[in-house]
Amino acid sequence: MQSFKKSVFVALWFMFLTFPLLVVRVNTLKGEVEWRWMNMLWVGIVFFILSYVWRAALERKGQKKANNLDEDGEEILGFRQRLFQDPVIYRKVIAAVLIAAVIFPFVFSSYQINIMVLALIFVVLGLGLNITVGLAGLLDLGYVAFFGIGAYSYALLNTLYGWNFWFCLPIGGLVGALFGVLLGFPILRLRGDYLAIVTLGFGSIAKIVFENWDGLFKGASGIANIERPGFFGLEMSLEQSTIYTYFLMVLMVIFTVFVVNRLKDSRIGRAWMALREDEIACVAMGIDMARTKLSAYAFGAFWAGLAGVIFSARNTYINPNSFTFMESAIVLSIVVLGGMGSIIGVIIAALALILMPEYLRAFADYRMLAFGGIMVLMMIFRPQGLISDVRRKYDLSALQKKKEAKT
Amino acid sequence: MSVLLEVKGLTMDFGGLRAVDSVGLEVRQGEIVALIGPNGAGKTTFFNCVTGIYTPTGGDVLVHPPGKKTRRINGLKPNVITTTGMARTFQNIRLFPNMTVLENVMIGRHCRTTTNIIGAVLRGKRTRAQERETIEKSYRLLEKVGLAELAGEFANNLPYGAQRRLEIARAMATDPFLLLLDEPAAGMNPQETHELDALIVRIRNEGNMSILLIEHDMKLVMNISDRIYVMEYGKEIAKGTPQEIRNNPKVIEAYLGEEVHA
Numbered sequence A: 001m002q003s004f005k006k007s008v009f010v011a012l013w014f015m016f017l018t019f020p021l022l023v024v025r026v027n028t029l030k031g032e033v034e035w036r037w038m039n040m041l042w043v044g045i046v047f048f049i050l051s052y053v054w055r056a057a058l059e060r061k062g063q064k065k066a067n068n069l070d071e072d073g074e075e076i077l078g079f080r081q082r083l084f085q086d087p088v089i090y091r092k093v094i095a096a097v098l099i100a101a102v103i104f105p106f107v108f109s110s111y112q113i114n115i116m117v118l119a120l121i122f123v124v125l126g127l128g129l130n131i132t133v134g135l136a137g138l139l140d141l142g143y144v145a146f147f148g149i150g151a152y153s154y155a156l157l158n159t160l161y162g163w164n165f166w167f168c169l170p171i172g173g174l175v176g177a178l179f180g181v182l183l184g185f186p187i188l189r190l191r192g193d194y195l196a197i198v199t200l201g202f203g204s205i206a207k208i209v210f211e212n213w214d215g216l217f218k219g220a221s222g223i224a225n226i227e228r229p230g231f232f233g234l235e236m237s238l239e240q241s242t243i244y245t246y247f248l249m250v251l252m253v254i255f256t257v258f259v260v261n262r263l264k265d266s267r268i269g270r271a272w273m274a275l276r277e278d279e280i281a282c283v284a285m286g287i288d289m290a291r292t293k294l295s296a297y298a299f300g301a302f303w304a305g306l307a308g309v310i311f312s313a314r315n316t317y318i319n320p321n322s323f324t325f326m327e328s329a330i331v332l333s334i335v336v337l338g339g340m341g342s343i344i345g346v347i348i349a350a351l352a353l354i355l356m357p358e359y360l361r362a363f364a365d366y367r368m369l370a371f372g373g374i375m376v377l378m379m380i381f382r383p384q385g386l387i388s389d390v391r392r393k394y395d396l397s398a399l400q401k402k403k404e405a406k407t
Numbered sequence B: 001m002s003v004l005l006e007v008k009g010l011t012m013d014f015g016g017l018r019a020v021d022s023v024g025l026e027v028r029q030g031e032i033v034a035l036i037g038p039n040g041a042g043k044t045t046f047f048n049c050v051t052g053i054y055t056p057t058g059g060d061v062l063v064h065p066p067g068k069k070t071r072r073i074n075g076l077k078p079n080v081i082t083t084t085g086m087a088r089t090f091q092n093i094r095l096f097p098n099m100t101v102l103e104n105v106m107i108g109r110h111c112r113t114t115t116n117i118i119g120a121v122l123r124g125k126r127t128r129a130q131e132r133e134t135i136e137k138s139y140r141l142l143e144k145v146g147l148a149e150l151a152g153e154f155a156n157n158l159p160y161g162a163q164r165r166l167e168i169a170r171a172m173a174t175d176p177f178l179l180l181l182d183e184p185a186a187g188m189n190p191q192e193t194h195e196l197d198a199l200i201v202r203i204r205n206e207g208n209m210s211i212l213l214i215e216h217d218m219k220l221v222m223n224i225s226d227r228i229y230v231m232e233y234g235k236e237i238a239k240g241t242p243q244e245i246r247n248n249p250k251v252i253e254a255y256l257g258e259e260v261h262a
């Protein structure tokens, strides 16, 4: 009832606010005022419904929080959580996804495969940034710089010296990591807003350098005729090459997930998380802050470098416009939407954010609007992201038994 | 008994405020030493200087790790000091809230383990053995402080008293020869304080660790300390055995003659 009253009030308020715009119209030709009362009615109805749904959703959210605890105070795992913890379901899902991934290029057109490759590149970017932002808690608004650096590394090495893709792939990653360390040094002591500003600046500087250093980077016109990924010198048609790049990218994603997952559950990953949780406690427990921060930046940047190399090989042409703040923002949104620190969440968010706009071209004009709306809704209803990070369960049964034997 | 920590003339200024004014202190092997004083006396600041959170304005902090050579640690980074063998807890609890209880303790093992990025990715035999050892040691420490049942719980879900004990376990995981505890009993009820009392003595006896603690709970301090230092307004006003401190007129004055007899 309370929410009903409030919704009525909201509706009345909006009717009042929109009154001059939607109801009154001065017809200059006839010199008279038109009163469009119907509009007012519509505004009232629409805003009443919106407000009512909004309140109901908020209320449900509050109730859920209260209900989620059973009598022991243990959290009841939701279906999503079970999905990722129960190994039986988990393996089946992975198998299904892998099969779908293998069939995909033989069912869809090369245009769609190309888009998928791009989406997978963003998956790798998301997973990389997830290390810096999600695990280590270091904001990075200029992540795209490393992506660009990787892309230009391959573009230059290939067009100038003819080095092939496979040789340049690790180089791109390492160059990215090197710049990660370079960015890391000056911002070791910064936190919060300052960190945001400096990393943002770094991203812009990278783009400006690509744009204006005509001698090396060919300026705004970019670098063309970059070689596609090769397979032992085999001649490939355009379509075959697309499929080949696709599978390469699938393997790349698997590789990234494998490595990131292992790091997460290791001494290094725990140090990153501790850094995110409390810097002072972290150093007081004997963790070298400088080294841990630098490794987090470098390792995040490493994946961006790799992704950059593949990006320029897929496009065969790059220019500075692929490396704007927009890309950084998208990758960051992927991490936030997916859930800080959660690998599966990031993958889903990357696919959603890159594929959806491609398939909803009709709404292209509203893309940013929808984007912003989704982010706001997420922050209100699921601030932890689509899938919250599942903490690893350590098997302690052996240790516990030993204790019982002793007593 | 050999001296482990030797602080001479330690001074710390914050702008015009002298929070610690040439304080000297010693902790010997196997001792429980207490540092007491009214609010704002500079006790926590003293800890922060010794553990490297602050760089002291003046004085010397010398550590004599058993079996190793003496080191002057003024101005070294906190992590370096922890690695030499001194670990601390915080007055305003600083756990890693969104990590599990076990993981919190495992972080303490970081400076005693060696796995690097490549080792962590390949996860070879050595890495796995080290990881198992980390888990086992951490779990044993949790048993010691009575938190083993809560190993999988998030640290921020623990009750207050348990959080304090978890901080102690985490500090012990760094294999220190000296534990520095900043008000470990703050916010505990009498029952919990009593248990803590026993725990600290047990750590000293079994763990081969010496302990320096700041505490307001006089009963606990008088019960377990071998020696006590008293600070007021940044200065050291007394030191001695609990008996001597109890009867020291300066200390009685500083505490308005109440709490010392509690």
Ligand SMILES: Nc1ncnc2c1ncn2[C@@H]1O[C@H](COP(=O)(O)OP(=O)(O)OP(=O)(O)O)[C@@H](O)[C@H]1O
Binding pocket: B014, B017, B019, B037, B038, B039, B040, B041, B042, B043, B044, B045, B046, B091
């Ligand atoms: N970072 C700082 N900057 C400026 N002044 C500080 C700082 N830290 C502590 N002080 C001041 O130094 C003095 C000593 O503070 P400290 O925290 O060491 O006291 P304490 O003995 O631990 O007190 P309590 O029993 O309340 O914990 C206080 O006056 C405090 O305001």
Ligand SMILES: [Mg+2]
Binding pocket: B043, B044, B045, B091
């Ligand atoms: Mg204090």
